[in-house]
Amino acid sequence: MKKHNFSAGPCILPKEVLKKASEAVINFNGLDLSLIEISHRSADFVAVMEHAKDLVLELLDLKDKGYSALFLQGGASLEFLMVPYNLLPENGKATYIDTGTWSSKAIKEAKLLGNVEVIASSKESNYSYIPKNYEIPSDATYVHCTSNNTIFGTQMKEFPKTDKLLVCDMSSDIFSRQLDFSQFDLIYAGAQKNMGPAGTTLVVIKDEILGKTGRKIPSMLDYQVHISKESMFNTPPVFPVYVSMLTLEWLKSLGGIAGIEKVNEAKANLLYAEIDSNPLFQGVANKEDRSFMNVTFTLTDDSKKEQFDSMWKAVGISGINGHRSVGGYRASIYNAMPIESVQVLVDVMKAL
Amino acid sequence: MKKHNFSAGPCILPKEVLKKASEAVINFNGLDLSLIEISHRSADFVAVMEHAKDLVLELLDLKDKGYSALFLQGGASLEFLMVPYNLLPENGKATYIDTGTWSSKAIKEAKLLGNVEVIASSKESNYSYIPKNYEIPSDATYVHCTSNNTIFGTQMKEFPKTDKLLVCDMSSDIFSRQLDFSQFDLIYAGAQKNMGPAGTTLVVIKDEILGKTGRKIPSMLDYQVHISKESMFNTPPVFPVYVSMLTLEWLKSLGGIAGIEKVNEAKANLLYAEIDSNPLFQGVANKEDRSFMNVTFTLTDDSKKEQFDSMWKAVGISGINGHRSVGGYRASIYNAMPIESVQVLVDVMKAL
Numbered sequence: 246m247k248k249h250n251f252s253a254g255p256c257i258l259p260k261e262v263l264k265k266a267s268e269a270v271i272n273f274n275g276l277d278l279s280l281i282e283i284s285h286r287s288a289d290f291v292a293v294m295e296h297a298k299d300l301v302l303e304l305l306d307l308k309d310k311g312y313s314a315l316f317l318q319g320g321a322s323l324e325f326l327m328v329p330y331n332l333l334p335e336n337g338k339a340t341y342i343d344t345g346t347w348s349s350k351a352i353k354e355a356k357l358l359g360n361v362e363v364i365a366s367s368k369e370s371n372y373s374y375i376p377k378n379y380e381i382p383s384d385a386t387y388v389h390c391t392s393n394n395t396i397f398g399t400q401m402k403e404f405p406k407t408d409k410l411l412v413c414d415m416s417s418d419i420f421s422r423q424l425d426f427s428q429f430d431l432i433y434a435g436a437q438k439n440m441g442p443a444g445t446t447l448v449v450i451k452d453e454i455l456g457k458t459g460r461k462i463p464s465m466l467d468y469q470v471h472i473s474k475e476s477m478f479n480t481p482p483v484f485p486v487y488v489s490m491l492t493l494e495w496l497k498s499l500g501g502i503a504g505i506e507k508v509n510e511a512k513a514n515l516l517y518a519e520i521d522s523n524p525l526f527q528g529v530a531n532k533e534d535r536s537f538m539n540v541t542f543t544l545t546d547d548s549k550k551e552q553f554d555s556m557w558k559a560v561g562i563s564g565i566n567g568h569r570s571v572g573g574y575r576a577s578i579y580n581a582m583p584i585e586s587v588q589v590l591v592d593v594m595k596a597l
Numbered sequence: 598m599k600k601h602n603f604s605a606g607p608c609i610l611p612k613e614v615l616k617k618a619s620e621a622v623i624n625f626n627g628l629d630l631s632l633i634e635i636s637h638r639s640a641d642f643v644a645v646m647e648h649a650k651d652l653v654l655e656l657l658d659l660k661d662k663g664y665s666a667l668f669l670q671g672g673a674s675l676e677f678l679m680v681p682y683n684l685l686p687e688n689g690k691a692t693y694i695d696t697g698t699w700s701s702k703a704i705k706e707a708k709l710l711g712n713v714e715v716i717a718s719s720k721e722s723n724y725s726y727i728p729k730n731y732e733i734p735s736d737a738t739y740v741h742c743t744s745n746n747t748i749f750g751t752q753m754k755e756f757p758k759t760d761k762l763l764v765c766d767m768s769s770d771i772f773s774r775q776l777d778f779s780q781f782d783l784i785y786a787g788a789q790k791n792m793g794p795a796g797t798t799l800v801v802i803k804d805e806i807l808g809k810t811g812r813k814i815p816s817m818l819d820y821q822v823h824i825s826k827e828s829m830f831n832t833p834p835v836f837p838v839y840v841s842m843l844t845l846e847w848l849k850s851l852g853g854i855a856g857i858e859k860v861n862e863a864k865a866n867l868l869y870a871e872i873d874s875n876p877l878f879q880g881v882a883n884k885e886d887r888s889f890m891n892v893t894f895t896l897t898d899d900s901k902k903e904q905f906d907s908m909w910k911a912v913g914i915s916g917i918n919g920h921r922s923v924g925g926y927r928a929s930i931y932n933a934m935p936i937e938s939v940q941v942l943v944d945v946m947k948a949l
Contacts, residue, residue, distance in 0.1 A: 246629065248629050250634055250635075252635060253636070254636070254832070255633060255634055255636060255832065255835060256634055257634050258631065258633065263622055263623060263631050263633075264623070266622050266633075267620070267623045268619070270618050270622060271615055271616070271619045277598065277600050278600055278915070279610065281607060281610065281618075281793075281794035281795070281840065282604065282608055282609050282615075282794075283602075283604060283607060284604050284605070284607060285795060318671045318672070318834070319670045319817055319831075320670070321831075322816065322817050322830070323817045325816075326815045326816075326818070350816075353816070354816060357813055357815055442633035442634075443633070443637060443832045443834055443835045444796045444797075444833075444835065444836060444837060445796075461709055464677075464678075464702075464705070465671055465674050465677075465706075466678070479672045479673075479674040480606070480607065480672055480787060480789055480795045481795065481796075482795055482834060483795045483796065484795075484796060484836050485796060485834065485836065563630070564636065
């Protein structure tokens, strides 16, 4: 049976990417060797890393603008520590916008390294909206935000206009919509939504912001060390980087971010239209802040739950149970999700 | 042409492991979904993580002895930082045995966190031997050693007898020989030699040694956090963990460490015998400290280099150029290397 994988992450990847990745595990580049058993210093793998970094900057329109791309390890969770280590002077102030679970975790780790001020939060409404109208203190070193909140289904449509450094966790919506990415000084994203498998973290940094805190930074946490070694300070996560490269090539072939954005809008509009018109469902997130990646909704009549669950399971849908902190349902419709699968879900909702 | 992959790491993995890994990238567990596109919280992946951790403790004979196994990210390089963060009190002393490049890097990172004493080093002879007869200071908190030195081809045959905590970087020889692993309080190893692909790091810890430094440890660097979350504090590197599990299953099917040790001894003896009997070659490492994983040797007559290089390339051998800091040749003969491939190399050496 054809599966419709709405998992929030790790999540659906393009079929052609999976096919090439599977082949490379047996025979990479016609070498008669597996991708995962050759040296990361071999010409064949160095070319993968270089091409992957290059595609990132090209797709984000950040080439020749003073940015570096890195493929690191540790997920966004390690970036929560690396960001203040690299940007926050001992006596500086870091400011955070708290839009959900992941923002809160970033705040917690930053507090270990210095003065942190949460300048806005929607915690009191279980993060159902994106806070606006906050002030950024004049003594802030940087402002940290989370562009998309996987668990709650909200997404920032505007970003702070500020002369401070702007840092953004884009783990769950990078490469999904057109933005002026040069407004950010540092972007990071775990691969396992729109870029590849779990096990690598993309970091895109404006080089000139580094080296200014006076801190002694452990080598593995120091962005300048990784940049100086071209993202190969230590053995990189070879397979996740390769699959990310394949996914970025696939994205480029579809017309890049501009191309996929149209598809993503169509998918989100299709699903939100059903939620808004069908009296059996209601959306969770504030309408103007709705995510185009993670669509959260609930049944208006809980007695229909058993019937609805058996109906979507019967047509091959998986991964749409909501996160325990929100409940209900969450349909994650990342780049690789075809609109046909969204239609299958909408058809089930109509038939309920 | 059949390839004989002597790469120092990432390196050869068992063919049957590569085949299963390749299949799982398309269809994992018969789910009609890829291993890399399902949730790491799904029952299918949780079973992988649990089985992998269980196999580690079983193969090391550390089950029910108060140890935990973790599959983390960041390679041994991040462990260089995590070890002192978790074990060294602010006013404590860490002691290190310096047996090569990787020991030196571990020492460098530990110095950021406190008082570090190098109690023995073979640096003056380009690390050609393992230092013995050192004293461990009574105020040491832990002793750190590197069991096998990939670059130099040396291997510790005995470990310090001490009442201090004993920490060992076993990145390049874990699971290759029988040891009393309960003599160690903390073992770590990057996967990409004897365990799996690059992208995960095995850590095996005696639980009772943790939580005693008084330090505030960032979450991602805190072994207790990872243990409390069963190695799933954040999204784990799904594919590297799965392939590690497959490799550990393969090892168990061969009779575990006792089984593979016999094969490893036979391979190493075959190659060292040729080096010692053939006047065209000489070994690099001190004989009693020779590694059974990485065999370093040079030509006694450099004018033969071009001929030798073309001969081994002609029979499908790859990855035997020595590290730049040693020169000559390095044949890495990890667990998955069949003795037939070692024989092919020996035959070329005989024919030179």
